[in-house]
Amino acid sequence: MLSDGQGTLAAMLISPTLIVIFLVVGIPIAMTIRDSFYTKSNKVDPTTGLLSNKEHFVGLQNFTNALTSQLGTVPGEWGNLPRLVNAFLNNMYFTVVCVVIETVLGVAMALIMSKAFRGRGIVRAAILVPWAIPTIVSAKMWWLIFQASGVANRILGHTYLWLGDSASSQAAVIIADTWKTAPFIGLLTLAGLQTIPAEVYEAAKVDGANAWQTFVRITLPMVKPSLVVAVLFRTLDTMRMFDLPYGMIGPHKYYVETLSMFAYDEANNLRYGPAAAYSILLFLLIVIVAFLFIKLLGAELITDDEVLALRAQRKRQKAMHKRAKAMPTITSGESAV
Amino acid sequence: MSAATVTVNENVQGGLTRAELEELQRPRHKGRETVGMVAGIVGMALIVLYCIIPFYWMTISAFRLPSDGMSTAFWPSPASIENFKGAFQPKNNFTRALLNSVIVASITTALTLLFGIIAAYALARLRFRMKGLVLAIIIGCSMFPGITLLIPLLKLFTGYYSWFPNWMNTYQAMIVPDLSFGLPLAVWNLTAFFKQLPVELEQAAMVDGCTPGVAFRKVILPLAAPGVFTTAIITFIAVWNEYMIALTFGVKPTMKTATVALSQFTGTTNFDTPFGSIMAAGVIVTVPLLVVVLLFQRRIVGGLTAGGVK
Numbered sequence: 001m002l003s004d005g006q007g008t009l010a011a012m013l014i015s016p017t018l019i020v021i022f023l024v025v026g027i028p029i030a031m032t033i034r035d036s037f038y039t040k041s042n043k044v045d046p047t048t049g050l051l052s053n054k055e056h057f058v059g060l061q062n063f064t065n066a067l068t069s070q071l072g073t074v075p076g077e078w079g080n081l082p083r084l085v086n087a088f089l090n091n092m093y094f095t096v097v098c099v100v101i102e103t104v105l106g107v108a109m110a111l112i113m114s115k116a117f118r119g120r121g122i123v124r125a126a127i128l129v130p131w132a133i134p135t136i137v138s139a140k141m142w143w144l145i146f147q148a149s150g151v152a153n154r155i156l157g158h159t160y161l162w163l164g165d166s167a168s169s170q171a172a173v174i175i176a177d178t179w180k181t182a183p184f185i186g187l188l189t190l191a192g193l194q195t196i197p198a199e200v201y202e203a204a205k206v207d208g209a210n211a212w213q214t215f216v217r218i219t220l221p222m223v224k225p226s227l228v229v230a231v232l233f234r235t236l237d238t239m240r241m242f243d244l245p246y247g248m249i250g251p252h253k254y255y256v257e258t259l260s261m262f263a264y265d266e267a268n269n270l271r272y273g274p275a276a277a278y279s280i281l282l283f284l285l286i287v288i289v290a291f292l293f294i295k296l297l298g299a300e301l302i303t304d305d306e307v308l309a310l311r312a313q314r315k316r317q318k319a320m321h322k323r324a325k326a327m328p329t330i331t332s333g334e335s336a337v
Numbered sequence: 338m339s340a341a342t343v344t345v346n347e348n349v350q351g352g353l354t355r356a357e358l359e360e361l362q363r364p365r366h367k368g369r370e371t372v373g374m375v376a377g378i379v380g381m382a383l384i385v386l387y388c389i390i391p392f393y394w395m396t397i398s399a400f401r402l403p404s405d406g407m408s409t410a411f412w413p414s415p416a417s418i419e420n421f422k423g424a425f426q427p428k429n430n431f432t433r434a435l436l437n438s439v440i441v442a443s444i445t446t447a448l449t450l451l452f453g454i455i456a457a458y459a460l461a462r463l464r465f466r467m468k469g470l471v472l473a474i475i476i477g478c479s480m481f482p483g484i485t486l487l488i489p490l491l492k493l494f495t496g497y498y499s500w501f502p503n504w505m506n507t508y509q510a511m512i513v514p515d516l517s518f519g520l521p522l523a524v525w526n527l528t529a530f531f532k533q534l535p536v537e538l539e540q541a542a543m544v545d546g547c548t549p550g551v552a553f554r555k556v557i558l559p560l561a562a563p564g565v566f567t568t569a570i571i572t573f574i575a576v577w578n579e580y581m582i583a584l585t586f587g588v589k590p591t592m593k594t595a596t597v598a599l600s601q602f603t604g605t606t607n608f609d610t611p612f613g614s615i616m617a618a619g620v621i622v623t624v625p626l627l628v629v630v631l632l633f634q635r636r637i638v639g640g641l642t643a644g645g646v647k
Contacts, residue, residue, distance in 0.1 A: 006463040009549065013459035014471060017452045017524060024486070024517040025478050031489035112380035115373070123381050124638060125631050126388040131641075132626045133392065134578035136596045137619040141395040144612055147407060151394060154409045183388055184641075191642035226642075233480075240482040243580045247600050260484040264581070267488045272497075279485040290480055301476050304460070307469040 029283075035276035036062055055273070062277035076254040077167060084278060086254055087262040091282075093170070094258065095238045098177045103231055105178065106185025111219075113186065114193045127183040135180065139247030142176040146248070165253040173245050173256050177238065185230050192226030193219070225300055232293040232301075236286055259285075392623075399617040406612035420613035424602070424621065430590045431618060434598035437587065438622075440508055441594060442576040445515045449523040449572050450565065457527030458553055462536065479521040483581055486517055491585055510586035511594070515576050523572050529643035530564025531557070567640040570633060574626055595622045 038055040039062060065071055066084035073080040078089045113123055130138070145152050146162035153159050162172040196219065204214050220227075242264065245256040251265060259282040266275035293299040302308075398406070399420050401413040424431050459465070460472065494510045496503035504510040534557060542552035558565075583594040593601070599618035604611045630637055 006549070007465040010459040010463040010465035010468075013455040013463070017456035017520060018471070018474070020452055020516055020520055021474065021478055024513055024520075025481065028486040028489045028517075031493070032485050035489060035492070109384050112377060112384060115377050116381055119378070119381050121634075123384050125634055126385040128630045128634055128637065129388050129392055129627060132574060132630045133619075133623050134580070134596050136578075136580045136600050137395075137623055138391075140600060140615050140619055141391055144398055144616060145391065145394055147612075149407055149409070151409045179387070179391060183384070186384075187638060188642055191638075236480045240484065242484065247580070260482060260581075263484045263488065264585075267491050268585075272488060272492050275488045279482065279488055282482050283485045286480060286482055302469060302472045304468065304472060306464060307472060310469065 032276045032280060032283075035272050036280045037273075037277075039273035040271075058273070062274045063281070066274060066278065074254040074257075076257070077170060083254070083257075083262060084259075084281075087257050087259045087278075088281075088285075090170075090256060091239055091241075091258050091285075094173065094177070094241060095235055097174055098181075098238050099231060099235050101174070101178050102182040102185050102234060103227070105182035106230070107189050107223075107227070109183060109186030110189035110193055110223075111215075113190050124187075127187055130180045131184050131187075133180070135243040136247045138176060138180050139244045142172065142179075143248045146172045163249055165249070165255045167255065169249045169253065169255050172248065173241075176248060177241070177244055181234055181237070185227075185234060188230035189223055189227050192223040195226075196222045225298075228293065228297045228299045229301060232290065232297075232299045235289060235293070239286055239289065240282065395616050395619055399613060399620045401613055403611070403613045406610070420617040421621070423611060423614035424599075424618040426614075429598060429602055429614070429618075430593065431595070431598055431621075433591050434593050434595045435621070437508075437592060438577055438595040441511045441515065441583070442573050444508065445512050445519050445576045446569050446573045448512070448516060449519040450569060453520060453523035453527050453568070454558075454565065457524050457531055458557065460524070460528045461531035462539070475521045475524050479518060479525065481517065483514075483518070486514060487581065487585055490514055494586060504586070506587060506589040506592040511579075511583055514582045514586070515579060518579075519572050519576055522575055523568050526568040526571060526640050526643065527561075527564060530561055530568070530640075533564075533643070534560055563636060564640070567633065567636045570629060570637060571640055574630075577622075577626065 037057055037059060039058045040055055066082060069082055071082065074083045074086050076086040076090065077093070078086060081089070109127070113120060116123070133141075143163065144150060147153075148159055148161060148163070150162075152162065160168045162168045200218055200222070201214065204218055209217065240260050241258050242260040245253070245258060246261055246264075249256045251257075251261060259278060263275045263278040263282065266272075266278065294301070397411070397413050398408075400416045400418070401408055401420065402415065402417045403419050403423055405413070460468065490510075490513075492498075493501050494504035496505075538556050538560070539547075539549070539552040542556045543549065547555065578596065579594075580596050580600070583597045584600075587593045587597060595618070599615055599622060602611050602615050602618065
């Protein structure tokens with residue numbers, strides 16, 4: 001830290017960014033929340049005889065209509081369900097399956113890279129390739145690979161209809177997503193692995209730990225902070241997935257339709273109210289998942305020393321207050337003296 | 338120790354038999370180490386293949402003849418650049434789309450750096466109240482689902498409200514929403530970079546009579562140039578790769594970005610999908626990024642891991 005009492009300077013330096021964030025994030029969120037409680041009426045205006053274009057307040061109707069079968073159902077992996085429920089289940093399915101596979105593959109990649117003495121540069125270069133490719137380009141790339149007469153089926157020796165609307169198309173999305181992001185988890189995990197001092201491993205060896213014990217008792221706990229953050233970001237990224245299923249399988253394919261795709265489609269059909277409602281649901285879902293990650297898995301996103309110190313100080317003060325309350329006689333006795 | 342070796346005295350040295358000495362001198366676990374090394378090399382090769390093969394497939398598919406679009410041969414024969422010509426045929430507007438992408442990504446990157454550098458400096462160096470809150474807001478924005486912002490902005494930019502101009506098919510309609518993820522990304526990365534610079538540098542400058550502002554401009558900024566450069570690359574790539582916002586607000590053929598344009602290439606008829614030119618366009622969109630990323634890979638990996646985001 002430079003010195004204390006630089007609040008004014010800090011405010012001057014940070015306010016432009018906060019104003020931009022307020023304009024491009026804050027206001028749109030407020031508008032989305034407002035819109036999610038409104039809908040366009042389809043009634044005929046009695047004075048003009050035309051279809052009324054006015055919005056009116058409908059409370060939670062946008063949400064409840066979509067959750068019940070009011071708006072009809074769509075056929076997907078999970079049976080005939082309301083489109084919102086179907087999209088929600090797809091979202092959850094993709095998130096869990098993709099993130100689990102990506103984490104396992106990513107950690108494996110990181111372990112291999114950390115053991116290597118030579119060729120690490122080549123591998124690191126290769127790992128950046130999937131990261132740098134635009135998602136929509138990777139969607140089109142896999143779309144070619146997964147064509148009915150494409151190379152994937154040629155290698156597998158069986159004609160799967162990957163790009164139809166089926167369980168195979170879910171697999172196709174999962175494969176393409178895993179390809180693009182597992183290396184990225186590997187990269188972040190490798191950075192975590194490299195901070196583990198060699199002495200710890202030597203000590204474990206002296207104590208007679210085998211490879212599995214070393215991995216479970218040393219590597220995993222010590223790499224956990226960076227891994228949890230990487231997994232959190234991947235989870236949130238998968239939850240808002242849009243480009244990949246949209247570009248590879250296409251819109252209105254209910255086996256792969258995610259909440260983002262559904263809300264996008266509704267907005268493009270000018271049903272802003274319901275679209276806003278569905279995107280708010282996705283937003284809440286993401287908030288809940290991020291909260292769980294931070295509370296349950298201890299994902300430490302903000303690692304600023306000062307903020308951490310302040311947080312610790314607040315905790316200590318709280319503990320002191322508690323103790324003071326628990327022993328009122330002693331404190332009062334002391335103050336009397 | 339067997340009874341036979343104990344009796345043969347010349348074979349014993351310091352209480353150990355020659356056989357035991359040899360056993361001790363032999364490098365341990367030689368076999369296991371070799372296996373480990375081979376496994377490592379195989380593992381590395383697998384990672385490289387895993388990352389490269391799909392991209393290889395896209396590239397060779399781009400170099401086939403357009404009529405071989407669905408070929409599954411592992412080498413284009415004959416090789417041709419017809420698909421690249423196809424990607425640039427006038428009806429695709431691909432040249433214009435590339436230009437649009439460059440404009441949107443450059444302006445967004447410039448703006449994020451302009452705002453991000455000063456904010457990140459304050460976050461890395463100055464002590465002030467509510468810092469935790471500011472950091473939380475910034476990291477929160479980078480977790481945000483883009484669709485939640487897109488819906489009200491679509492309403493706004495299509496002229497739904499009389500007080501707001503129609504922004505459809507304009508650059509600002511893409512740049513403004515792109516800031517929502519570009520700015521947090523840049524601030525987060527830059528903060529990590531500024532923190533790596535020793536604070537003594539500014540303290541020395543300030544002892545020499547510089548104000549914090551001058552110390553920042555004359556001492557920190559030149560030293561942080563590599564960090565700023567890396568952040569610029571990472572932000573540029575993030576915006577260049579963006580799809581959903583560009584798809585929504587650039588609808589006119591002349592206002593599409595490269596990612597949107599290539600996803601909407603059409604063949605000469607409805608039944609003829611231009612696989613080849615889509616792959617060629619994919620290669621064109623990706624290769625400049627790959628070149629930059631590979632040239633600066635060390636820095637970019639450092640930036641990605643320091644920022645811990647995206």
